[in-house]
Amino acid sequence: MPTVTLSTYLRITRASALFDILIVAPFATPWTFQLLYPQLGKVNLWLGGAALPLFAQLHIMITCLMGSLVLLWSVRRLLEPSLALGRYDGAGRFLFATWMLWALAQGGLPLVWLFLIPELLWGVAQWWPVAPARTAQRSNGPGLKLVHAS
Template sequence: MISETRYHGIVKASAWFDLLVTLPFITPWTMDILYSILRHQHHYWQFAGQMHDLNTANYLFANLMGSVIFVWSLLRILRTDIVTGRLDAVARYLFCLWQLYAWQHGFSSLILIFTFFELSFGIAQSLPVRRNASSSEPVLRPASA
């Protein structure tokens, strides 16, 4: 069990990580730069799998995802709480699932580096929290039958 203060620090750190990692996904121009860097690393380190050329639909969905994650990151930085940390953990597990799916279907194993961070932050944000005595934050509890 971790303290609420420590938990808030984890949520904020994960938000800053997301902000920095996904910032290049916000525009097609910055995405071009990022993807060329990732492709270069894929080839340089001889990762298994492939990194295909991107089309307009790839850019659209990546830019939409980058924009949503950018805003979600800002929310977690400005309003850090247990609820957003728990919801972010769920999102991270979903991201892990789809990254592993892509990897299993031939995408570059470079994705597993990102999966490691998603899983690590997801686990950290799923840890039980010891509430601070002065906290007025709502607690998520299972509904009673």
């Protein structure tokens, strides 16, 4: 299976974080979510789904809590990407995709496909094999060796 370099992988991790920031930011506050939700309802209807139900304050609070957490997690990955954070994010994406598939199975929410497909693609990208770093050794004097990645 082909691999990517660590530097490419870190760019993928940053790109996924930026994508998440753009997608999730409207879910992070009650005011932005209030503007977004009617638009999501229109898209769901346009895709052939049912009208979205009204949200109670509790639903909005839970949505905004999740949006805020995902936003903070995304900023962390954007500013300090790493192989470990990318792998955790990929695992989280597969977990989120599981709940999206559950929602699709309930019916009436074709809108979920617009979130599920990118979620799966980013998850696969962040679980793609990374080429092992090549190391070279050279002598740096008596008994000392410097190991560095090329």
